[in-house]
Amino acid sequence: MELVNLKIASERVSFGEAVQRGLGQEQGLFFPEAIPQLPLDEAFWQLDFVGRAERVLGAWLADELGQDNVSALVRDAFHFAAPLVKANERQYCLELFHGPTLAFKDFGARFLAQCLSLLAKDKKMTILTATSGDTGAAVADAFYGIDNINVVVLYPDGGISQLQEKMFCTLGNNIKTLAVKGSFDDCQALVKAAFSNPELKAQFGLTSANSINIARLVAQICYYFEALAQLPAEQRDNAVFAVPSGNFGNLTAGLLAKAMGAPIKRFVAATNNNDTVPRYLQSGVWEPRDVFATLSNAMDVTSPNNWPRVEALCEQQGWPLADIGAEKVDEAQTQARMKAMHAEGYLSEPHAAVASEALVRQLQDGEVGVFLGTAHPAKFQGAVEEVLELDVPLPPALAAVVDKPILSEKLDANYEALAAYLQRAL
Ligand SMILES: *Cc1c(COP(=O)(O)O)cnc(C)c1O
Numbered sequence: 001m002e003l004v005n006l007k008i009a010s011e012r013v014s015f016g017e018a019v020q021r022g023l024g025q026e027q028g029l030f031f032p033e034a035i036p037q038l039p040l041d042e043a044f045w046q047l048d049f050v051g052r053a054e055r056v057l058g059a060w061l062a063d064e065l066g067q068d069n070v071s072a073l074v075r076d077a078f079h080f081a082a083p084l085v086k087a088n089e090r091q092y093c094l095e096l097f098h099g100p101t102l103a104f105k106d107f108g109a110r111f112l113a114q115c116l117s118l119l120a121k122d123k124k125m126t127i128l129t130a131t132s133g134d135t136g137a138a139v140a141d142a143f144y145g146i147d148n149i150n151v152v153v154l155y156p157d158g159g160i161s162q163l164q165e166k167m168f169c170t171l172g173n174n175i176k177t178l179a180v181k182g183s184f185d186d187c188q189a190l191v192k193a194a195f196s197n198p199e200l201k202a203q204f205g206l207t208s209a210n211s212i213n214i215a216r217l218v219a220q221i222c223y224y225f226e227a228l229a230q231l232p233a234e235q236r237d238n239a240v241f242a243v244p245s246g247n248f249g250n251l252t253a254g255l256l257a258k259a260m261g262a263p264i265k266r267f268v269a270a271t272n273n274n275d276t277v278p279r280y281l282q283s284g285v286w287e288p289r290d291v292f293a294t295l296s297n298a299m300d301v302t303s304p305n306n307w308p309r310v311e312a313l314c315e316q317q318g319w320p321l322a323d324i325g326a327e328k329v330d331e332a333q334t335q336a337r338m339k340a341m342h343a344e345g346y347l348s349e350p351h352a353a354v355a356s357e358a359l360v361r362q363l364q365d366g367e368v369g370v371f372l373g374t375a376h377p378a379k380f381q382g383a384v385e386e387v388l389e390l391d392v393p394l395p396p397a398l399a400a401v402v403d404k405p406i407l408s409e410k411l412d413a414n415y416e417a418l419a420a421y422l423q424r425a426l
Pocket residue numbers: 103104105134244245246247248249250251298299351374375
């Protein structure tokens with residue numbers, strides 16, 4: 001797989017290099033030069049999730065890594081299901097929250113961890129990352145127990161929910177967690193400072209597990225095929241996918257699936273009040289505003305970092321940008337949709353509700369809607385309980401960590417403290 005830097009067209013790299021570097025020169029995103037095609041015969045649709053993912057990712061990566069390695073990566077990364085569940089007469093939810101940290105980010109983070117483990121061989125590496133909650137959990141869990149890779153997660157002390165903290169600060173072993181006496185921005189600044197010190201970077205093999213990493217993106221292609229496989233065969237060509245969007249990685253993965261031949265009729269990008277993309281698709285003007293805090297807080301993003309990939313793909317494929325539907329769903333509409341779904345017999349959380357509402361507005365006769373369920377309702381327990389006035393029990397994965405002790409160390413928000421910690425702890 002050859003990738004090109006979207007900012008510097010002369011920079012071309014292999015998948016392995018793109019995975020280990022994350023971003024190219026001048027912070028350019030890596031983008032595939034050619035999209036492999038998949039033969040979609042009946043046998044393909046009959047495979048199980050892992051078998052189908054081996055084919056999908058093999059089409060991208062077998063040349064470079066070997067099909068046996070790709071298959072092993074897939075088997076280790078995807079050990080949980082992605083069921084398609086009927087939410088009402090016209091809509092299905094593709095439930096992507098049955099992984100260890102109950103959010104779709106488990107797919108990308110786990111595949112990235114397996115890729116890095118394969119590529120780094122015995123080289124010592126350290127993933128250094130700042131989190132405001134969810135990414136830290138997915139990354140920590142994904143790398144837990146991978147011997148040659150240490151993970152250091154920084155988070156604002158007292159700035160994340162207790163449940164979130166329990167999910168990644170109780171693991172121990174190769175997962176080190178630091179409660180920084182400062183804000184999320186302070187955490188990010190510390191990580192940046194560490195990466196800009198070449199000696200420190202070399203000494204510990206510092207790498208980021210950033211959400212723009214190409215390994216995370218290709219992993220997410222697999223579940224679009226999964227949704228199609230689980231639809232009744234006669235509906236497979238009429239599916240409209242609504243994607244609850246923040247940084248637009250999920251939508252990019254869906255478009256890549258379509259470019260590989262997936263018979264997806266069209267996409268609807270669904271946002272909350274942070275509606276840079278819906279406004280842009282209407283007006284042609286890219287005009288990010290200040291961030292609104294919403295119930296669907298994983299989508300509180302106003303400068304989505306994957307958008308250049310969406311544009312590059314549409315241009316490469318000759319698809320008009322205007323073919324992507326877009327809907328902004330405000331807070332009242334999100335809550336109303338959660339209540340309506342609950343009345344229809346489906347319990348959902350705010351992110352998925354935004355996408356479901358977009359389908360209510362956009363579905364036409366003869367079409368079937370699929371919205372992505374990006375998080376388990378219990379992960380947004382507070383919001384769900386308040387809006388729906390009911391108790392949401394914790395699933396076993398969460399219940400199991402609630403009583404475990406937090407293993408984090410406190411850290412002053414300065415670079416010397418972080419450098420000293422790394423020297424001592426790694
Ligand atoms: C990260 C996240 C999103 C947004 O996904 P993008 O790929 O950034 O668009 C949506 N829902 C949940 C629950 C998330 O954690």
